[in-house]
Amino acid sequence: VEAQTGAVLTSSQAYHAYWIYCQPRSLKPLRRSSFKEQFTNETLTRFGVGMRHDLVVHQDTDEKPRMCQGWQGLALRSE
Numbered sequence: 001v002e003a004q005t006g007a008v009l010t011s012s013q014a015y016h017a018y019w020i021y022c023q024p025r026s027l028k029p030l031r032r033s034s035f036k037e038q039f040t041n042e043t044l045t046r047f048g049v050g051m052r053h054d055l056v057v058h059q060d061t062d063e064k065p066r067m068c069q070g071w072q073g074l075a076l077r078s079e
């Protein structure tokens with residue numbers, strides 16, 4: 001995860017990336033609720049960014065925007 005102006009990282013995107021990280025390493029992923037709590041604490045400590053519940057995300061150009069939970073100003077690293 002990295003700070004990125006204007007970015008939105010949803011809780012689903014963060015958990016999915018974490019789950020993918022765990023698989024090839026034979027690590028048992030935390031339950032989603034535990035992950036969300038720990039990840040939120042870490043983003044607050046490292047970046048000063050708390051979880052928001054009012055983020056608007058556009059999935060596709062044809063779909064309506066939807067509200068979701070996540071972090072404003074954070075993005076997954078491209079590596």
